[in-house]
Amino acid sequence: MTTFSQPLDFVRGPSLANRFMLAPLTNLQSHPDGVLSDDEIRWLTMRAEGGFGLVMTAAAHVQKGGQGFPGQLGIWSDAHLPRLTELAAALRAKGAVSSVQLHHAGMRSPAELIGEAPQGPFADAETGTRALSTAEVEQLRDDFIAAAVRAERAGFDGVEIHGAHGYILAQFLDATNNRREDRYGGSFENRKRVILEVIDGIRAACRPDFQLGLRLSPERFNIDLAEAKAFVQQVMEGGQLDYLDMSLWDCFKAPVGGADDAAPLISHFTALPRGKTRLGVAGKIMDAAKAQACLDAGADFVLVGRGAILHHDFAARCLADPAFAAAQVPVSEAHLRAEGLGEAFLTYMKTWPGFVGEPVEA
Secondary structure: OOOOOOOEOOOOOOOEOOOEEEOOOOOOOOOOOOOOOHHHHHHHHHHHHOOOOEEEEEEEEOOHHHOOOOOOOEOOOHHHHHHHHHHHHHHHHOOOEEEEEEEOOHHHOOHHHHOOOOEEOOOEOOOOEEEOOHHHHHHHHHHHHHHHHHHHHHOOOEEEEEOOOOOHHHHHHOOOOOOOOOOOOOOHHHHOHHHHHHHHHHHHHOOOOOEEEEEEOOOOOOOOHHHHHHHHHHHHHHOOOOEEEEEOOOOOOOOOOOOOOOOOHHHHHHOOOOOOOEEEEEOOOOEHHHHHHHHHOOOOEEEEOHHHHHOOOHHHHHHHOOOOEOOOOOEOHHHHHHOOOOHHHHHHHOOOOOOEOOOOOO
16 A cells, blocks of 8 residues: 655656655745745745655746736746745755746736736637737747746756646637637547647756656536546657646535546556556545545545645644644634744735634634
8 A cells, every 4th residue: 555655766866765746836926027035935835844855836827927916926037046946955855856836827917917818729808818920829838848848957857737727728628619720629639739739848958867747637617527637648648747736626526517427537557558657646635544545546645735724734733643634614813824834825824714814723
């Protein structure tokens, strides 16, 4: 039986000391120009101290116009390098493997934030999105690759490509709306092309032992589950990725939309051939038992989000106590400050219903 205390090796890059990764978590703590703040560095290094085998940044936008929310980390300029270099060194000193998540919000970029109409694979009247030209899609691809090179220069062990949650790369996968007539739209083969080109480009541009992951989500945002499974199998067996991060919202729920196979969502992906690619899952992992259940179901590692907000040492606590469970919400502002959340992050968490407040008496 696989346990989360067992190290995890990859085809490329350093091994993880255990089976816990910090999920890439929006925290709104970067400066307006995308430069890391002291608060964000503290938040991340505390998770490295707290036992996570790999610590990943929040989504870092690869183009200035790809910003999705205020206070977002940037990696679109060399001006971001000094503080990214500082973070990479700090995570290494704390014993964690490090990664930057590469992101572009596409049509989910607020026009009032980026100062222009958002851009995406197809036009969208509701958001005012304009469709990218073929040359602009190629530039987008190249900017994802350039951002990975920046992360490598800063000293990170790897990057994760954000292809999930309805952001720009997932927008290309949209089976309903991506009807582009160039090589990046229409057929499934064309809709997945830009992600594959980003993967191949990063592999070619970065050193041989640079770690590369991809985040995908199999539901919502017009993602077809059958297509998602086919794509997951393709990229896992392709050998270019070191790991796949499946964001499932809830690992053990049934698929939405009346899928023919109503087995828990996690099993739709752990059953697929994966070659040497490691498979991780995220989705309501709030205690040690759920983390172990994911490994028992065939995942190689787990990514923890809300549990890591509540406890900087969620990983260490699970490793020490198989009965550990995260604190029940709501939790106090003082609790979250003690766990390393700065004021911007704390303000953001107050927008999550029922997360911040006076704790409920048992």
